[in-house]
Amino acid sequence: DTEVTQTPKHLVMGMTNKKSxxxxxxxxxxxxxxYKQKAKKPPELMFVYSYEKLSxxxxxxxxxxxxxxxxxxxxxxxxxxxxxxxALYLCxxxxxxxxxxxxxxxxxxxxxx
Amino acid sequence: xxxxxxxxxxxxxxxxxxxxINCAYENTAFDYFPWYQQFPGKGPALLIxxxxxxxxxKEGRFTISFNKSAKQFSLHIMDSQPGDSATYxxxxxxxxxxxxxxxxxxxxxxxxx
Numbered sequence: 242d243t244e245v246t247q248t249p250k251h252l253v254m255g256m257t258n259k260k261s262x263x264x265x266x267x268x269x270x271x272x273x274x275x276y277k278q279k280a281k282k283p284p285e286l287m288f289v290y291s292y293e294k295l296s297x298x299x300x301x302x303x304x305x306x307x308x309x310x311x312x313x314x315x316x317x318x319x320x321x322x323x324x325x326x327x328a329l330y331l332c333x334x335x336x337x338x339x340x341x342x343x344x345x346x347x348x349x350x351x352x353x354x
Numbered sequence: 355x356x357x358x359x360x361x362x363x364x365x366x367x368x369x370x371x372x373x374x375i376n377c378a379y380e381n382t383a384f385d386y387f388p389w390y391q392q393f394p395g396k397g398p399a400l401l402i403x404x405x406x407x408x409x410x411x412k413e414g415r416f417t418i419s420f421n422k423s424a425k426q427f428s429l430h431i432m433d434s435q436p437g438d439s440a441t442y443x444x445x446x447x448x449x450x451x452x453x454x455x456x457x458x459x460x461x462x463x464x465x466x467x
Contacts (some may be wrong), residue, residue, distance in 0.1 A: 283457035333395050339451040341386040345397035
């Protein structure tokens with residue numbers, strides 16, 4: 242089973258709201274990733290967690306705050322977002338940070354109004 | 355040097371035809387070359403991947419051809435079907451902690467019935 246699940250599927254939020262995106266995998270993977278994907282563009286890496294510790298932050302604005310509560314869960318906390326943050330947010334996982342295969346979830350379609 | 359160049363941007367193929375998407379890279383440290391298939395509103399799905407020790411890998415109707423000396427690889431979809439209509443991303447990666455998956459720009463494939 243190579244399933245990564247994400248909730249919610251769709252999210253509409255105002256610029257003053259606080260919301261969270263959730264990601265879960267039960268493959269025993271120790272690396273988890275957040276990507277942002279704009280329409281007709283490839284995914285852009287935001288954060289990497291390795292063994293529940295943040296290992297890479299691709300200079301993402303602080304209005305995005307990742308959290309890894311345990312080895313199966315990954316959250317992305319959102320606060321004071323801008324309309325240009327509207328995108329598909331993808332979670333992915335791999336056996337380890339540095340492993341070849343990455344498996345993506347279905348994404349959360351975020352709209353900031 | 356981290357770029358992966360993908361062409362064409364879009365492709366229209368008749369049902370039953372062969373779809374060919376090409377990618378080129380510069381970084382000789384890359385040693386893993388996956389293709390992802392993404393349907394609208396879904397996350398990218400790992401389709402097929404190749405390591406540079408082989409020149410071709412086939413899985414069903416999907417074949418990767420790899421030319422190490424030219425630093426190019428391509429995806430061939432034989433007997434293309436309307437259900438293959440999607441965006442295809444090539445990518446490249448080198449094994450190891452902190453090494454990221456580098457995506458091409460994507461190709462939108464439409465298979466006409």
